[in-house]
Amino acid sequence: xxxxxxxxxxxxxxxxxxxxxxxxxxxxxxxxxxxxxxxxxxxxxxxxxxxxxxxxxxxxxxxxxxxxxxxxxxxxxxxxxxxxxxxxxxxxxxxxxxxxxxxxxxxxxxxxxxxxxxxxxxxxxxxxxxxxxxxxxxxxxxxxxxxxxxxxxxxxxxxxxxxxxxxxxxxxxxxxxxxxxxxxxxxxxxxxxxxxxxxxxxxxxxxxxxxxxxxxxxxxxxxxxxxxxxxxxxxxxxxxxxxxxxxxxx
Numbered sequence: 001x002x003x004x005x006x007x008x009x010x011x012x013x014x015x016x017x018x019x020x021x022x023x024x025x026x027x028x029x030x031x032x033x034x035x036x037x038x039x040x041x042x043x044x045x046x047x048x049x050x051x052x053x054x055x056x057x058x059x060x061x062x063x064x065x066x067x068x069x070x071x072x073x074x075x076x077x078x079x080x081x082x083x084x085x086x087x088x089x090x091x092x093x094x095x096x097x098x099x100x101x102x103x104x105x106x107x108x109x110x111x112x113x114x115x116x117x118x119x120x121x122x123x124x125x126x127x128x129x130x131x132x133x134x135x136x137x138x139x140x141x142x143x144x145x146x147x148x149x150x151x152x153x154x155x156x157x158x159x160x161x162x163x164x165x166x167x168x169x170x171x172x173x174x175x176x177x178x179x180x181x182x183x184x185x186x187x188x189x190x191x192x193x194x195x196x197x198x199x200x201x202x203x204x205x206x207x208x209x210x211x212x213x214x215x216x217x218x219x220x221x222x223x224x225x226x227x228x229x230x231x232x233x234x235x236x237x238x239x240x241x242x243x244x245x246x247x248x249x250x
Contacts, residue, residue: 012186017121021132
């Protein structure tokens with residue numbers, strides 16, 4: 001087994017998930033649960049309601065990711081915890097695993113070999129993300145948690161909310177707890193809403209970025225990665241000490 005690079009033994013790599021490592025998002029996850037969860041009214045009604053609500057969720061997301069999460073997860077009210085956890089494994093096999101970006105496992109594997117601690121930092125629900133975290137072999141998963149009473153979801157999230165600027169605060173706390181030097185750490189995201197998460201580390205990277213994040217990344221000369229690109233056409237832009245990472249051509 002390769003010896004980790006000594007420079008990175010006290011560093012971590014933090015990954016947003018939806019849009020960064022996988023093509024699908026929390027709306028896809030809820031649609032899957034709703035179509036298979038008997039207690040969520042009727043499957044057809046819930047699925048149609050989700051589809052009709054997408055423009056509202058999109059607008060809320062543009063205004064505030066925290067607000068978006070609070071509104072969206074109200075849709076889970078009344079769902080049984082046991083059933084959701086059981087369906088999470090099926091969701092991973094049917095939806096998430098086929099939609100992992102082709103270059104995401106390689107990125108994580110390279111970073112792990114360099115000695116960085118691997119952390120998924122997601123606004124999705126923890127039980128939804130656990131199969132993915134296990135599959136990718138990361139060290140830690142930090143995600144949102146639903147509040148349950150007597151085994152049923154209340155529709156509220158436990159604090160702290162994992163979204164927007166809160167991610168940066170969570171990363172600072174994680175760094176203190178694990179002796180991580182954020183100035184020598186990496187962060188990866190696709191969304192401008194995660195700017196605080198990216199700005200708190202020494203090596204921010206835009207992955208499959210939206211327009212606003214791409215503009216910011218170019219202005220700060222941050223690496224820009226396309227994890228969905230053809231490996232044969234990939235361009236190397238890896239920081240020294242780590243193996244190659246591909247960047248989209250400018």
